[in-house]
Amino acid sequence: MAKIGSPLFIVREECSKDLMKVLDKIAQIGYDGVEFLGFFGHKPSEIKNKLDSCGLIAIGDHVAFDEFAKNTNKIIDEHKETGCGYITIGAPPEFGQSEFETFERIGEAMNKSGMKLLFHNHAEELKNKVNGKDVLENIFDGVRPDLLYCELDLGWISIGGADPAYYLEKYKNRCPVIHFKDYINTSDGFLFKPTGYGVMPNAELYALSLQCDPKPEWYVMDHDCAYERDSYFDLKISLEYFRNLIEVTK
Secondary structure (H helix, E strand, C coil): CEEEEECHHHHHHHHHHHHHHHHHHHHCCCCCCEEEECCCCCCHHHHHHHHHCCCCCCEEEEEEEHHHHHHHHHHHHHHHHHCCCEECCCCCCCCCCHHHHHHHHHHHHHHHHEEEEEEEEECCCHHEEEEEEHHHHHHHHHHHCCCCEEEEEEHHHHCCCCCCCHHHHHHHCCCEEEEECCEEEECCEEEEEECCCCCCHHHHHHHHCCCCCCCEEEEEEECCCCCEEEEEHHHHHHHHHHHHHHHHHH
């Protein structure tokens, strides 16, 4: 059964002050796990002990491309100690044959460790085309499916001008973690909103995700900024919305 996770990006400032307190709050809201944004100076063993004590699972973490390429084994060992099932790699400055080979080298090392390598998109990978395809599509098509898995951020795909449903359908066999991000359009761009409170067709996309094989292991209520609202309030109502969505879709 799929689990619901919280990102730490929206509470990154609080994490820099007291990560352990943040993890307690996320657990109290009711999330199953968290997706890290670094460990904020804490040792992997400290992270693992805290997660066990508050009942959270380490979904994964985000690591910069260059850092992961340089310190592959060290990074894998540290994250395996925390219980992470995934590590999400950041975008390299350019995408060429050497970068694709690096993705595959890291992906092979991840598979040997029992974890999976993910790539998380932003809007930038949807705004330009190479050989008639979005950059994001070129990335996934350029790396063996068993070495690089999709962490589709459906909101960023939409903001970038592409169709989230297209990506869910095309890569339905490599989507273990899916980010549900929501937003509203404004006269000068967009504003982030809690999941379920924006323009995204979340019910349609969730139903489509159930056709993935294997089915997603994690749904992350990705949310970059709460603005004047309390970040924990936004995380709470995102979780409530998505739990209700799961119930009415059964």
